[in-house]
Amino acid sequence: MDVAEPRRPRVVIVGAGFGGLTVATKLAKADVDVTVLDRHNYHCFQPLLYQVATAELSPADIAWPIRHVLRRQKNVRVLLGTVDSIDLENRQVVADTVTLPYDELVLATGVTHSYFGNDEWEKWAPGLKRVEDATIIRRRLLIAFERAELSDDPAERERLLTFAIVGAGPTGVELAGSIIEVARHVMPNEFRHIDPRTARVILIEAGPRVLPAFPENLSAYTRESLERMGVEVMTSTRVTNCDETGVDLEGGRLEAATVIWAAGVVASEAGRWIGAQCDNAGRVIVNKDLSVPGRQEVFVIGDTASVKREDGSPVPGVAPAAKQMGAYVADVIASRARGAVPPPPFKYRHQGDIATIGRRSAVLKLGYMNLTGLIAWLFWCVAHIYFLIGARNRIAVAFKWVWDFATFQRGARLITDQRDQI
Amino acid sequence: MDVAEPRRPRVVIVGAGFGGLTVATKLAKADVDVTVLDRHNYHCFQPLLYQVATAELSPADIAWPIRHVLRRQKNVRVLLGTVDSIDLENRQVVADTVTLPYDELVLATGVTHSYFGNDEWEKWAPGLKRVEDATIIRRRLLIAFERAELSDDPAERERLLTFAIVGAGPTGVELAGSIIEVARHVMPNEFRHIDPRTARVILIEAGPRVLPAFPENLSAYTRESLERMGVEVMTSTRVTNCDETGVDLEGGRLEAATVIWAAGVVASEAGRWIGAQCDNAGRVIVNKDLSVPGRQEVFVIGDTASVKREDGSPVPGVAPAAKQMGAYVADVIASRARGAVPPPPFKYRHQGDIATIGRRSAVLKLGYMNLTGLIAWLFWCVAHIYFLIGARNRIAVAFKWVWDFATFQRGARLITDQRDQI
Structure with a gap:
C-alpha cells in the first residue's frame, strides 16, 4: 500500500442495509478503496422479516x-x-x-424499535x-399455541391465544394479517384440545386510523379487510404499560401472552x-448533500438521517429513500x-406506498393511483x-409463496432456541 | 372421556425421531389413544443436519x-x-x-454425543x-473465516483457518468433505486479505481407517477421495485433550479454531x-420383543435400545433400524x-450403508454390491x-442442491446468534 503514487481515497461505510449497500455498489467504478463494516455478515431484506416472524420463510431466504x-467488486472489502466510537479528528472508525x-x-x-422511554x-x-x-x-407465536394445547385453565388458554400487535403501520398490518391466517388456516386440524381458530389477533393503534401514511380510503379499506379476516382493530388507543401477562390500554386491560411492538x-x-x-x-440533521454540518x-x-422533502415534510424511513440517498452520496464521493x-x-422522489394485508389483499398508492385487493397484492408479490437479492432466493421464495398459497401451509x-423454551 | 364403555389403551411415545414417529403412524388404525411427547415441536431429518452445519440448507428444510x-391421524395428539421422570408403578410419564x-x-x-468422560x-x-x-x-465455521480476514497475525490466521473433525464415521466424512468444498469453492473471491483455499480440514480417527462400518475397499476409496479434495486424513490418532485453541493428539498438538466432535x-x-x-x-438392554425385562x-x-442381530452383532444406530423397531412395536401394541x-x-434387516463424500462422490454398500463415485452419489441424493417429509421440503431441497451444484454457492x-459473536 505504501507506494509513491497518490493514495486512493478510503471510503468507510458503516452498515450494509439498503443505504450502505447502494453506496458500495454505486462506487464500483470510482477510483476509491471501499470498506463495508457491519455487525452482521449478511444483508437482511427487512420488508419480508414479518414472514420469518410468522413462519412462512426461513432467515436465509431473505438474507x-x-x-x-459484493464479491465481484474488487475495490470493496x-x-x-x-462500532465502538468514531474519532472525527483523526478520521477513524473504532470497532471491536x-x-x-x-x-x-x-x-x-x-x-x-422505540418504546418511548419504556425500554423495559x-x-x-x-x-x-x-x-x-x-x-x-x-x-413466541408457536409456543403460545403449544402451551394453550397443554393448558387446562380456560382463562390461561384464552390469554395464550391472544396476540396483540402495537402499532398499525405497514409492519403491524402485515403481522396482524399473517398471524390471523396462521390461526385460522394453518393451525386448525393439528390440535386436539384447543381450536386455534378461536385465537384473537388485536391490532392496537394510538392514532385515529391504520396505515397513517396512506390515503384515508386505503386506511379504511385495510381496516375493513383486516376485520373481515378476523382481526380486531383498535384505533385511538394508547398502550400505557406492557408486562408479563399482557398490556394496559387507555381503555382497560388486555391479557395477551404474545405482544409485538411495531409502534415506533x-x-x-x-x-x-x-x-x-x-x-x-x-x-x-444533515446538509443538503447529506453530509454532517x-x-x-x-x-x-x-x-x-433526518432529511426534508421540498414541501418541508420528512423523507420517510423506507427502503427506496435509503437507496436514493446511497446513490446520491456515492455520486458526491465519486x-x-x-x-x-x-x-x-439531494432530492427525494417518492415512488409510492404499499402494504400487504393477507392472501390476495394489499393496498398500493403509486402517484395519484390507488389500488386495492388482488391487483395490489400481485404487484406487491412481484x-x-x-x-430480493440473488436468483436463488428469488426462486426459493417464489416457490414457497406459490406452494403455501395453494396449501395453506407454513x-x-x-421452535429452535432453548432459552425461551416452554 | 369417562364413559361406561371400556377405555381404549393409552399409548405414550416419548421422542418423535424416526423410531417414535413410525410407532405413531403405524398405530393409525389401531384401537388405541396415542400421545407423542417431544421436547421440540419438530421432527428433524438428522441425516442432512451436516448440510445445515455447512450452510447449504436452512433448518426448516430438514425439520x-x-x-x-400427524395432523390427519385422529387417534394421535x-x-x-x-421428561423429568417415569413412574413405573403408577404407569405415568412426568414431564415439565x-x-x-x-x-x-x-x-x-x-x-x-459422547466425550468418553470428558464432557468439558x-x-x-x-x-x-x-x-x-x-x-x-x-x-463457528463462518466466523472463523471472518476473523481470519480481520487478523494480521499469520499464526492466528492459520489457526482460524484450521478445521478439525474428530471421528471418521459417515458424519465426520460428510462434514470434512463439505467444509473443504466451502473453503475451496464457495469462499474464494469473496475475501481480500486471506485466501480461503489455504484452509486446512483435518479428519481425525482413532481407528485404523475411515468409515469403519463399511467394507475396507470403500474405506480406502473414501480416504483417497477426501485426500484428493484436500482433506488431511489422520487415522490411528487419538485425541487426548480439547481446549480453547485446538486439540492435543497422541502425536502432538494441533492448533485449530474450529473443532467438531463426530467421534461417539x-x-x-x-x-x-x-x-x-x-x-x-x-x-x-431389551427383550426380543423390544420390551424392558x-x-x-x-x-x-x-x-x-441395545438390540442384537442374529449373528450376535449389535443393530447399528441408523434411521432404518429405528423405523423397523418402531413398526415392530406398533405391531405388538396393536x-x-x-x-x-x-x-x-424382532428381526433386523440391514438394508445397506451409504455415506456421501462431496460433489459427485459417495460410497454405497447394498447387500453384496459396493458402489462408489457418481452413481453412488446420485443414489444418495435420490x-x-x-x-424427507413433505413435498414442499423435497422440492425446496432438490432445487437448492441443483442450484448450488451448478453455481458452487451455499x-x-x-451468522445469526449474538452469543458467540466475534
Whole structure:
C-alpha cells in the first residue's frame, strides 16, 4: 500500500442495509478503496422479516452474505465488526474488531424499535427489525399455541391465544394479517384440545386510523379487510404499560401472552458517535448533500438521517429513500475523487406506498393511483421478489409463496432456541 | 372421556425421531389413544443436519412440525415437553409440562454425543445431533473465516483457518468433505486479505481407517477421495485433550479454531428414567420383543435400545433400524389391543450403508454390491430426497442442491446468534 503514487481515497461505510449497500455498489467504478463494516455478515431484506416472524420463510431466504453480494467488486472489502466510537479528528472508525482510517465516512446504521422511554417493555413486547427479532417472535407465536394445547385453565388458554400487535403501520398490518391466517388456516386440524381458530389477533393503534401514511380510503379499506379476516382493530388507543401477562390500554386491560411492538422507531447511535445535532427520533440533521454540518467528509443516510422533502415534510424511513440517498452520496464521493463538480442537492422522489394485508389483499398508492385487493397484492408479490437479492432466493421464495398459497401451509414452523423454551 | 364403555389403551411415545414417529403412524388404525411427547415441536431429518452445519440448507428444510406430520391421524395428539421422570408403578410419564398416564409406553429418545468422560470438551468441540448444534457449528465455521480476514497475525490466521473433525464415521466424512468444498469453492473471491483455499480440514480417527462400518475397499476409496479434495486424513490418532485453541493428539498438538466432535454417541437418559440394565453406551438392554425385562408395557427402540442381530452383532444406530423397531412395536401394541397373538421376535434387516463424500462422490454398500463415485452419489441424493417429509421440503431441497451444484454457492451462510459473536 505504501507506494509513491497518490493514495486512493478510503471510503468507510458503516452498515450494509439498503443505504450502505447502494453506496458500495454505486462506487464500483470510482477510483476509491471501499470498506463495508457491519455487525452482521449478511444483508437482511427487512420488508419480508414479518414472514420469518410468522413462519412462512426461513432467515436465509431473505438474507444474503454481504461479501457474496459484493464479491465481484474488487475495490470493496467487507469486514465484520461493531462500532465502538468514531474519532472525527483523526478520521477513524473504532470497532471491536478493527480500527479503520477514512477519508470519506458514510453512516447507514438504520433504526431500532422505540418504546418511548419504556425500554423495559422490550422484554414483553419484542420489535421486528433484525433476523434475531423475527426468530424470537416466531418462537413466541408457536409456543403460545403449544402451551394453550397443554393448558387446562380456560382463562390461561384464552390469554395464550391472544396476540396483540402495537402499532398499525405497514409492519403491524402485515403481522396482524399473517398471524390471523396462521390461526385460522394453518393451525386448525393439528390440535386436539384447543381450536386455534378461536385465537384473537388485536391490532392496537394510538392514532385515529391504520396505515397513517396512506390515503384515508386505503386506511379504511385495510381496516375493513383486516376485520373481515378476523382481526380486531383498535384505533385511538394508547398502550400505557406492557408486562408479563399482557398490556394496559387507555381503555382497560388486555391479557395477551404474545405482544409485538411495531409502534415506533428510534435512530441508531450514529448521532451520538459523532456528537451531531439530532431530531426527536435521534436522526442526524444533515446538509443538503447529506453530509454532517461542519464535517463534509461524514455522511449520514437512510433511516438514521433526518432529511426534508421540498414541501418541508420528512423523507420517510423506507427502503427506496435509503437507496436514493446511497446513490446520491456515492455520486458526491465519486465526484470529489475525480475532482469534478459535486451534484446538486439531494432530492427525494417518492415512488409510492404499499402494504400487504393477507392472501390476495394489499393496498398500493403509486402517484395519484390507488389500488386495492388482488391487483395490489400481485404487484406487491412481484415487486418483493424483484428486489430480493440473488436468483436463488428469488426462486426459493417464489416457490414457497406459490406452494403455501395453494396449501395453506407454513414451511418454517420451528421452535429452535432453548432459552425461551416452554 | 369417562364413559361406561371400556377405555381404549393409552399409548405414550416419548421422542418423535424416526423410531417414535413410525410407532405413531403405524398405530393409525389401531384401537388405541396415542400421545407423542417431544421436547421440540419438530421432527428433524438428522441425516442432512451436516448440510445445515455447512450452510447449504436452512433448518426448516430438514425439520417439519410433528403435529403437522400427524395432523390427519385422529387417534394421535402431540404435546411439547421434556421428561423429568417415569413412574413405573403408577404407569405415568412426568414431564415439565404435563403428566401422562399410560398403558403402553415407548421410549424413543435417541442419543447424544459422547466425550468418553470428558464432557468439558463439548464447549470447544460441539457435536452434531440437533438443529441447535448445526447452527452453532455453522456460526463457528463462518466466523472463523471472518476473523481470519480481520487478523494480521499469520499464526492466528492459520489457526482460524484450521478445521478439525474428530471421528471418521459417515458424519465426520460428510462434514470434512463439505467444509473443504466451502473453503475451496464457495469462499474464494469473496475475501481480500486471506485466501480461503489455504484452509486446512483435518479428519481425525482413532481407528485404523475411515468409515469403519463399511467394507475396507470403500474405506480406502473414501480416504483417497477426501485426500484428493484436500482433506488431511489422520487415522490411528487419538485425541487426548480439547481446549480453547485446538486439540492435543497422541502425536502432538494441533492448533485449530474450529473443532467438531463426530467421534461417539451415548444413549439418552431413558435407561436412567426406568432404572433398566444398560450396555456401556447407556443403551437399554431389551427383550426380543423390544420390551424392558420385567415391564412388558414399556418398550425402548431406536438408538436408545441395545438390540442384537442374529449373528450376535449389535443393530447399528441408523434411521432404518429405528423405523423397523418402531413398526415392530406398533405391531405388538396393536396385537395386544385387539387380543391377537403377538408377532414373532424382532428381526433386523440391514438394508445397506451409504455415506456421501462431496460433489459427485459417495460410497454405497447394498447387500453384496459396493458402489462408489457418481452413481453412488446420485443414489444418495435420490434416497435422501425421497425420505424427507413433505413435498414442499423435497422440492425446496432438490432445487437448492441443483442450484448450488451448478453455481458452487451455499445459500444459508448466516451468522445469526449474538452469543458467540466475534
